[in-house]
Amino acid sequence: MSAINENGRQLAEPVVRPSQRLGRLPRRLGRLIRRQPLGVFGLLVVVILIIVAVSGPWIAPYDPTAADPAALRESPSAHHFFGTDQMGRDVFSRVIMGARLSVGISFTVVAISAVISTLLGIVAGYYQRWPDYLLQRTGEFFSAFPPLVFLLLVVSVLHPSVRTLLIALTLPVALAGGSRVIRAATISIKQNQYVEAARALGASDTRIIFLHIPPNVMPLTIVGATTGLGSVILALSALGYLGLGVPPPTPDWGGDLSGQARTYFRSAPWLAIFPGLAISLTVLSFNLLGDSLRDLLDPRLRSRQ
Amino acid sequence: MQAYIIRRASFLAPVILAVSIAVFFALRFMPGDITVILLGPNASPQQVAELRADLGLDKPMPVQYVNWLGHVLRGDLGKSYVLGNSISGEILDRLPITLEILILTLFFTALLGISFGVISAFSQNSPLDYLVRVTSIFGLSLPGWWMGIMILLIPSIWWNYSPPLGYVPIHENLWANLRQFVPPALVLAAASSAVLMRLTRTVLLDILRQDYIRTARAKGLQEKTVILRHAIKNAMIPLITVLGGQMAILFGGAVIIEQVFSLEGLGRYMLTSIAQRDFPVVQVLALYTAVVVVVVNLLVDVSYAWFDPRVRYQ
Numbered sequence: 019m020s021a022i023n024e025n026g027r028q029l030a031e032p033v034v035r036p037s038q039r040l041g042r043l044p045r046r047l048g049r050l051i052r053r054q055p056l057g058v059f060g061l062l063v064v065v066i067l068i069i070v071a072v073s074g075p076w077i078a079p080y081d082p083t084a085a086d087p088a089a090l091r092e093s094p095s096a097h098h099f100f101g102t103d104q105m106g107r108d109v110f111s112r113v114i115m116g117a118r119l120s121v122g123i124s125f126t127v128v129a130i131s132a133v134i135s136t137l138l139g140i141v142a143g144y145y146q147r148w149p150d151y152l153l154q155r156t157g158e159f160f161s162a163f164p165p166l167v168f169l170l171l172v173v174s175v176l177h178p179s180v181r182t183l184l185i186a187l188t189l190p191v192a193l194a195g196g197s198r199v200i201r202a203a204t205i206s207i208k209q210n211q212y213v214e215a216a217r218a219l220g221a222s223d224t225r226i227i228f229l230h231i232p233p234n235v236m237p238l239t240i241v242g243a244t245t246g247l248g249s250v251i252l253a254l255s256a257l258g259y260l261g262l263g264v265p266p267p268t269p270d271w272g273g274d275l276s277g278q279a280r281t282y283f284r285s286a287p288w289l290a291i292f293p294g295l296a297i298s299l300t301v302l303s304f305n306l307l308g309d310s311l312r313d314l315l316d317p318r319l320r321s322r323q
Numbered sequence: 324m325q326a327y328i329i330r331r332a333s334f335l336a337p338v339i340l341a342v343s344i345a346v347f348f349a350l351r352f353m354p355g356d357i358t359v360i361l362l363g364p365n366a367s368p369q370q371v372a373e374l375r376a377d378l379g380l381d382k383p384m385p386v387q388y389v390n391w392l393g394h395v396l397r398g399d400l401g402k403s404y405v406l407g408n409s410i411s412g413e414i415l416d417r418l419p420i421t422l423e424i425l426i427l428t429l430f431f432t433a434l435l436g437i438s439f440g441v442i443s444a445f446s447q448n449s450p451l452d453y454l455v456r457v458t459s460i461f462g463l464s465l466p467g468w469w470m471g472i473m474i475l476l477i478p479s480i481w482w483n484y485s486p487p488l489g490y491v492p493i494h495e496n497l498w499a500n501l502r503q504f505v506p507p508a509l510v511l512a513a514a515s516s517a518v519l520m521r522l523t524r525t526v527l528l529d530i531l532r533q534d535y536i537r538t539a540r541a542k543g544l545q546e547k548t549v550i551l552r553h554a555i556k557n558a559m560i561p562l563i564t565v566l567g568g569q570m571a572i573l574f575g576g577a578v579i580i581e582q583v584f585s586l587e588g589l590g591r592y593m594l595t596s597i598a599q600r601d602f603p604v605v606q607v608l609a610l611y612t613a614v615v616v617v618v619v620n621l622l623v624d625v626s627y628a629w630f631d632p633r634v635r636y637q
Binding site (some may be wrong): 031056158161162163164165166167170171172174175177191219248252255256259262275281283284287291294297301303304305306309 | 334337338339341342345346349350352353354375425457460463464466467468471472473476479480522571572573576578579582593594597598605609612613616617620
């Protein structure tokens, strides 16, 4: 793949023997870092974030929910890197464990909605007519709600819990969000000769929809999903800040900035700074990674270069 | 042109109706009984029954919906369960606040988004371009409400400064009013101007490769004229679409930003009403936002047809 998009420069290189391949890996990595430094930075942070999310309980120095009345709102120190909150809980441990929730929810939401929206987009673009009509009207229905207002309504109707958040965040993305791009791509892809060839060989619609079209819309799905992760975390933290996230005392970046903590921001600014930085850094790295992936994968951008 | 507008407008009513039905019935499945909130847990069953009859909650839900819709269509938005005051009066009181936030935000979005987009496109791949693009990713990534908290927090810790408390109308004291409204508008505009900036850059880069730009330059036009009359004018269509699309997001953003900056606008009204299970208010506000968002989308489509004659004849 990379042989083609480097304007044929790669093709001119001499054939490499397998023993030389290993030596090329650092060089290719070096080139990637030079070309997409921000994307590599984003990837690095995302990898660290996943590691932190998985191994949270072993990294966190304290129990994130254990209140210590003897250490209320202590400023950051060698004992408590990010200080302690209004109940004497260790902010560093809460930020670490908050990664679990944010990463867990956002990956689940994006994985489910990427599959659903890709399938819906392909079906609508492939058949057009009434499935397409249905998808477009659904999209209009969701676009009439400001996203945050929709989340507020769903979460308060269903009771705040992890399950509710999953439903509320997945619905609009799965049914309306990404499928529009996939639909448009499918409409042009299905006119390609290889689809015609598949049909001529007797492939059924189902076979074409599940086997022949997905590989070609995959770049769009991947790019959409990566930036989707960022926006899910933003939405989740906004709900948390409004007090509609996961119920306390579960550590939650947005939730830790809401409620009682707000009255202490002025005297204990670390309560406001660290969870907010965690959200910002996470969303930033997903967006940086998504941007680089778009440069590398998006066929529309690739052909233009 | 007229036929096009009518065709597009005919889609409005079903969407708005669907939104109103969805919100109306969803609210009735919300946990938490309004009679308990109003009367307290110790009310006698008779009191509860009276209140339910009073509020019209004893009738079947579809009947309730039709009654409500009938009143709304006749211009009667009803009364708040909790405060007992007229919803339309409350909306009129709060509308100037939300409206000022949204107008200022749109202004900053257009100003920052388009100008930096132009700068970035005309200095493609230079350090300046890189800087603008990286800044825009920051704008997209940092949560607006957190930036708001920081904007309030930092001056208050360092200089003991805080914006004036309580809403100051624009005609009473312009300076105090702007001190209240510019920070939330800038914070809200951070994300949307980043979106607009990135789009402006992409669209302009595309346009700058077109033949008519080369022609304009070849016939000796000043670079300024090329940019303003030929390049930006043609970039306006997609920009307007995105600016219109941002309206819905800004509406939601206003909810949270009003909370951060303690501004008593429609967003806060929505939040407290949802928390207090004040159905009539939530229904009206949801309907209201849906109408505004859908109408803005329509205006965007119409302006599209206005700018680009090809759209009209499809």
